[in-house]
Amino acid sequence: MNTTKKKQVPFTIGIDVGGTKVYGILLDHDDIILARAKKKTKEGTPEAVLERIKTLISNLLEETNTELEEISGIGIGFPGPLDPTKGIVLEATNLPGWDHFPLTQHVSDILEGTPAFLDNDVNLGTLGEALAGAGKGASNVIGIFLGTGVGGGLVFNKRLFHGTSGTAGEIGHMIIQHGGPPSPRNLRGSVEGLTSRTAIVQNIEREIKNGAKSLLREPILSGKKIRSSALAKAFKQGDKLVVRTLEQTAEFVGVTVGSLINLLAPDVVVLGGGVMEAAPEAILPIAKRVAKKIAVPDAWNNVRVQEALLADDAGAMGGALLARQKIQIFADEKNDK
Amino acid sequence: MNTTKKKQVPFTIGIDVGGTKVYGILLDHDDIILARAKKKTKEGTPEAVLERIKTLISNLLEETNTELEEISGIGIGFPGPLDPTKGIVLEATNLPGWDHFPLTQHVSDILEGTPAFLDNDVNLGTLGEALAGAGKGASNVIGIFLGTGVGGGLVFNKRLFHGTSGTAGEIGHMIIQHGGPPSPRNLRGSVEGLTSRTAIVQNIEREIKNGAKSLLREPILSGKKIRSSALAKAFKQGDKLVVRTLEQTAEFVGVTVGSLINLLAPDVVVLGGGVMEAAPEAILPIAKRVAKKIAVPDAWNNVRVQEALLADDAGAMGGALLARQKIQIFADEKNDK
Numbered sequence: 082m083n084t085t086k087k088k089q090v091p092f093t094i095g096i097d098v099g100g101t102k103v104y105g106i107l108l109d110h111d112d113i114i115l116a117r118a119k120k121k122t123k124e125g126t127p128e129a130v131l132e133r134i135k136t137l138i139s140n141l142l143e144e145t146n147t148e149l150e151e152i153s154g155i156g157i158g159f160p161g162p163l164d165p166t167k168g169i170v171l172e173a174t175n176l177p178g179w180d181h182f183p184l185t186q187h188v189s190d191i192l193e194g195t196p197a198f199l200d201n202d203v204n205l206g207t208l209g210e211a212l213a214g215a216g217k218g219a220s221n222v223i224g225i226f227l228g229t230g231v232g233g234g235l236v237f238n239k240r241l242f243h244g245t246s247g248t249a250g251e252i253g254h255m256i257i258q259h260g261g262p263p264s265p266r267n268l269r270g271s272v273e274g275l276t277s278r279t280a281i282v283q284n285i286e287r288e289i290k291n292g293a294k295s296l297l298r299e300p301i302l303s304g305k306k307i308r309s310s311a312l313a314k315a316f317k318q319g320d321k322l323v324v325r326t327l328e329q330t331a332e333f334v335g336v337t338v339g340s341l342i343n344l345l346a347p348d349v350v351v352l353g354g355g356v357m358e359a360a361p362e363a364i365l366p367i368a369k370r371v372a373k374k375i376a377v378p379d380a381w382n383n384v385r386v387q388e389a390l391l392a393d394d395a396g397a398m399g400g401a402l403l404a405r406q407k408i409q410i411f412a413d414e415k416n417d418k
Numbered sequence: 419m420n421t422t423k424k425k426q427v428p429f430t431i432g433i434d435v436g437g438t439k440v441y442g443i444l445l446d447h448d449d450i451i452l453a454r455a456k457k458k459t460k461e462g463t464p465e466a467v468l469e470r471i472k473t474l475i476s477n478l479l480e481e482t483n484t485e486l487e488e489i490s491g492i493g494i495g496f497p498g499p500l501d502p503t504k505g506i507v508l509e510a511t512n513l514p515g516w517d518h519f520p521l522t523q524h525v526s527d528i529l530e531g532t533p534a535f536l537d538n539d540v541n542l543g544t545l546g547e548a549l550a551g552a553g554k555g556a557s558n559v560i561g562i563f564l565g566t567g568v569g570g571g572l573v574f575n576k577r578l579f580h581g582t583s584g585t586a587g588e589i590g591h592m593i594i595q596h597g598g599p600p601s602p603r604n605l606r607g608s609v610e611g612l613t614s615r616t617a618i619v620q621n622i623e624r625e626i627k628n629g630a631k632s633l634l635r636e637p638i639l640s641g642k643k644i645r646s647s648a649l650a651k652a653f654k655q656g657d658k659l660v661v662r663t664l665e666q667t668a669e670f671v672g673v674t675v676g677s678l679i680n681l682l683a684p685d686v687v688v689l690g691g692g693v694m695e696a697a698p699e700a701i702l703p704i705a706k707r708v709a710k711k712i713a714v715p716d717a718w719n720n721v722r723v724q725e726a727l728l729a730d731d732a733g734a735m736g737g738a739l740l741a742r743q744k745i746q747i748f749a750d751e752k753n754d755k
Contacts, residue, residue, distance in 0.1 A: 259595045346584065379583045380585045
């Protein structure tokens with residue numbers, strides 16, 4: 082392997098494997114995305130996903146007139162429990178056949194030995210935002226993603242922090258209202274139980290069933306799935322029930338953010354995910370006001386709380402940046418010897 | 419400076435400056451405390467504290483037949499806001515004359531240039547426990563100290579984590595029961611407002627004024643200050659009000675610990691401070707049971723939750739270990755060049 086050449090052209094590829102699509106980017110050394118590509122995940126077996134990754138990468142290389150040997154590494158984001166050190170997917174909640182699948186080994190094998198790295202999708206979304214999105218230039222960044230559930234990630238000194246068990250960043254399972262309303266995992270008052278889209282929709286549904294008026298009344302009573310975009314539309318139209326519910330959600334987000342600022346004193350807290358992308362103006366101002374009240378002044382004066390900037394690119398961006406970091410660490414260790 | 423010799427005898431001294439006493443230890447390279455010394459803080463001006471530090475160190479050296487040149491560094495723990503990087507005390511809540519006092523510079527000056535380092539007392543207590551106490555052998559350790567207030571510290575990869583503003587570890591100011599009872603800093607439901615000795619005594623006092631029976635009835639109604647030892651004594655005698663109050667406190671401690679395990683996935687959570695030292699059996703079993711329910715299984719299976727082991731030595735131990743770490747980093751950087 083010609084490491085000198087690789088160091089001159091440290092292009093990397095990031096792949097975000099999701100339940101519905103596999104999404105990839107090719108990143109240059111200045112954090113510029115040179116190309117994007119995506120494929121439907123479909124059957125989602127390891128073989129099918131590997132095939133899609135291979136095709137995606139071919140597309141990215143073709144589109145940019147790049148050779149595979151100019152790619153120094155590939156970083157892959159995957160949902161669900163995995164071992165990032167060994168590059169093994171432990172299981173995949175919504176995809177079949179992934180029990181202890183050595184994903185990075187297989188990806189590397191089908192791509193002429195190009196090094197591959199693995200981490201979970203939320204961690205990589207946080208890393209992407211931290212280094213090339215909302216947190217650009219910062220060292221310590223917390224990512225909070227409000228969607229069906231609530232995911233989180235921690236970047237300290239520009240690196241992902243995994244903790245001892247590898248599970249660090251489970252912000253959704255922190256308790257912010259002990260004794261509060263029921264939450265997932267038989268808890269009460271967890272961040273996820275108070276701020277996920279699932280929780281928001283459940284609150285709206287309950288009030289509607291109790292007779293509250295809302296633009297969402299008909300779709301909810303007819304059993305339609307309420308997406309973040311529908312919430313955002315109703316919010317923008319001034320729907321009182323939706324406005325009130327999102328304001329309450331924002332308050333809980335603020336409590337979470339304020340507590341995390343006191344604990345970790347980061348440069349940036351990035352808020353992302355479907356709920357935030359659909360209606361940042363519903364969440365961000367209230368969340369900041371509440372967080373400011375909780376945070377100790379020194380920490381507050383050194384932090385930015387802001388919305389995510391990379392949208393669909395975040396996870397793949399994090400993958401590409403993870404690959405670059407790992408290759409760099411590898412090169413540094415080699416030089417030390 | 420003979421660095422080769424210093425590396426052969428990396429003895430360090432740790433000093434813990436408190437509101438009532440200045441406490442010091444001399445530590446050998448195997449984490450053995452060779453000597454302890456203490457002095458009353460008394461007037462507490464910088465000049466007086468410096469004089470006491472000088473005397474303490476003389477005592478430590480004499481007792482162990484050690485020369486000052488055999489000491490590679492001195493680590494000092496100090497209460498209140500400070501700048502650890504510059505070694506400057508920003509202010510001291512209960513001591514006069516400390517506004518922006520460059521403590522490490524002065525300590526180094528009166529000790530023939532021996533390098534001195536500074537951090538806050540709770541951080542150093544956590545570092546001491548993490549590396550040489552309850553967390554010995556671990557990489558990632560969270561310290562929670564329940565006393566008049568609630569202090570916290572974070573050790574990641576065997577190093578103190580300060581965050582961007584330097585204030586990281588303010589566990590006492592995290593919110594675990596949004597909308598809950600009043601807490602310090604005009605908050606509601608903060609860890610400090612629910613688990614400090616101050617909160618415990620206030621709860622007991624309120625119930626006694628409402629007519630509850632308790633062994634603490636007479637001392638509380640006569641305005642006596644209730645210390646942790648008095649709480650522990652009443653608990654051991656089965657005082658129902660005290661038992662109930664400490665059980666409730668323990669539940670809140672468990673909520674805090676469980677949430678922190680989900681966020682940071684540490685090896686060890688160390689519980690210390692006056693309340694814990696007086697009656698660990700009142701807090702620890704319930705806190706562990708509650709934390710286990712909250713923690714995600716992978717993180718729980720990799721963590722130990724246990725009481726602090728070093729008692730009064732913790733802060734000074736952390737100081738001595740901080741000095742050793744800093745000297746080591748300095749030596750490594752020099753070798754790299």
